[in-house]
Amino acid sequence: MPNSMPECTESIEPFDPTVICPHCLNKAAASQCQTDRFGQPGVFVCPTCRARIEPQDYAAARARIKAEAERTCNAVQPVNNRIASMERLRQRMPFALLKRLVARVSAAYCNAHQTELVQDRDARRALRAVDAFPASAYYLSSWFSLTGRPLSHKAADKSLSSWSLRCDLTGNAIAVQGADNRPTTRGVHAEWLVHNALDLGIRNGDLPSDMQLCTNIYLPNPHANEQERICYGSSFFGRGSSYLNSIKPLYTQIDCLAITRRAIYVLEVKSRGGDIRVNQNNSPARALPDGTTNSLMPAVQQCEAHASAFATMHPAIPFERIFELTIFANCNSFESPHADFKNNVLVSTCSDAHAPFIHAIARQEQALASKEPLFSLDEVQSMATTIRQRYGDINGKKERLHMERIALISTLRPRC
Numbered sequence: 001m002p003n004s005m006p007e008c009t010e011s012i013e014p015f016d017p018t019v020i021c022p023h024c025l026n027k028a029a030a031s032q033c034q035t036d037r038f039g040q041p042g043v044f045v046c047p048t049c050r051a052r053i054e055p056q057d058y059a060a061a062r063a064r065i066k067a068e069a070e071r072t073c074n075a076v077q078p079v080n081n082r083i084a085s086m087e088r089l090r091q092r093m094p095f096a097l098l099k100r101l102v103a104r105v106s107a108a109y110c111n112a113h114q115t116e117l118v119q120d121r122d123a124r125r126a127l128r129a130v131d132a133f134p135a136s137a138y139y140l141s142s143w144f145s146l147t148g149r150p151l152s153h154k155a156a157d158k159s160l161s162s163w164s165l166r167c168d169l170t171g172n173a174i175a176v177q178g179a180d181n182r183p184t185t186r187g188v189h190a191e192w193l194v195h196n197a198l199d200l201g202i203r204n205g206d207l208p209s210d211m212q213l214c215t216n217i218y219l220p221n222p223h224a225n226e227q228e229r230i231c232y233g234s235s236f237f238g239r240g241s242s243y244l245n246s247i248k249p250l251y252t253q254i255d256c257l258a259i260t261r262r263a264i265y266v267l268e269v270k271s272r273g274g275d276i277r278v279n280q281n282n283s284p285a286r287a288l289p290d291g292t293t294n295s296l297m298p299a300v301q302q303c304e305a306h307a308s309a310f311a312t313m314h315p316a317i318p319f320e321r322i323f324e325l326t327i328f329a330n331c332n333s334f335e336s337p338h339a340d341f342k343n344n345v346l347v348s349t350c351s352d353a354h355a356p357f358i359h360a361i362a363r364q365e366q367a368l369a370s371k372e373p374l375f376s377l378d379e380v381q382s383m384a385t386t387i388r389q390r391y392g393d394i395n396g397k398k399e400r401l402h403m404e405r406i407a408l409i410s411t412l413r414p415r416c
Contacts (some may be wrong), residue, residue: 002101014148014394019136022061023048025129030139044140056172058137069123069130072382072391077115078119113145128292137174143195146215148394149188158368161399163188173200175352190271190350191215191255192330197355199259204221210377212259212384217391218251218398249409251402252309257269258366259384261373264322265361266310269350272296272328278336278347284328300326320344321374323364327357340364 016031028049032406033044033053044053057416083106090102110117138144138151165188176192195215201207213356227302258265275287282300285293301327324345326335334349340360348357375383393399 015150017138017139020129020132021046022057023051055137055141058133059172061170062133065126065130070117072123076116079116111359122226135168138167142199186271190267193329193350194269194327201358208260214257214387217254250405254306261375262368266307267325269327270299272331275333276328276331282345284347
């Protein structure tokens with residue numbers, strides 16, 4: 001699958017945050033904890049203690065460390081109180097000789113209780129490290145490995161995406177929420193919800209263990225020309241020019257691909273509030289307060305276009321084995337007569353507590369169990385790795401080019 005699109009000329013390194021090991025509390029770069037190449041969802045190992053790190057380890061470690069640290073701090077508290085009392089006494093002494101005498105007694109007391117004071121220092125250091133556990137769990141997740149998206153990102157150019165997320169640990173899982181109400185924040189959070197549901201489905205055995213996820217994929221558009229980006233602004237081309245109106249997007253951006261031995265699932269994720277209703281024809285609409293509805297069919301059509309683009313790049317894969325899944329996240333309510341794929345199309349929903357599309361994919365895989373597999377296990381892994389390496393966007397370069405082109409097209413589009 002050759003990538004015919006030019007790369008950005010400037011060098012942009014992937015964001016490589018510092019994380020804390022839940023076992024030894026030492027710091028390391030996220031890429032140093034990954035046994036596979038950065039940008040692949042591999043196994044995480046602490047470079048210091050060599051212990052394997054799972055994102056869910058942080059919740060158990062936080063509870064354990066907090067309990068141990070609080071016990072230590074409570075045990076050493078009388079020592080700290082005595083030291084603080086002698087320091088207050090030293091400051092009240094009217095003569096320098098008496099101040100030095102009290103200071104000498106305080107130093108001797110500290111030396112006698114050096115072991116307890118070291119334990120107290122280590123306990124307080126551990127409590128400070130625990131505060132960074134949620135972010136470390138986020139940065140050592142398969143989501144960040146595949147997307148490279150930090151919790152917070154502020155783009156220098158207003159035309160590019162900016163978002164802000166906040167992370168916490170609930171039980172043995174990572175809980176991510178939007179820190180503001182910007183559309184891009186809602187969009188990134190919705191994509192995280194869907195990816196996390198898929199990842200948990202694979203871990204829990206609800207989905208095939210051989211399923212591979214490719215998130216935030218940019219397929220090159222063969223009809224686009226990178227050099228067209230520099231034409232606008234030339235006096236030769238005026239607004240409304242047929243040449244300018246023929247400019248196409250550089251990429252087809254796919255939110256998520258789920259690849260199994262028997263099928264390809266193309267997911268389009270949208271964050272939409274309100275009450276969403278889907279009719280018998282898989283056409284979604286949002287109910288408005290005045291009783292009217294707002295059609296959400298463009299999202300389904302976008303997913304269909306993405307599936308067609310993927311099929312064009314992989315003509316050997318039968319199109320009937322490519323399934324289109326449009327997911328509306330964080331809506332107030334969702335109703336659909338279809339719980340399973342209809343003509344390879346499904347419109348579903350996702351939230352923190354509800355992801356019915358996981359069971360729809362599982363049932364579809366069961367229905368395909370009697371059919372001949374498309375790929376071997378090695379071919380599934382190889383295909384996913386190739387897609388991530390060639391069409392992934394760990395450093396955000398493709399997104400920047402894509403958004404610049406979309407902004408250019410919007411500028412050139414004639415206004416009625």
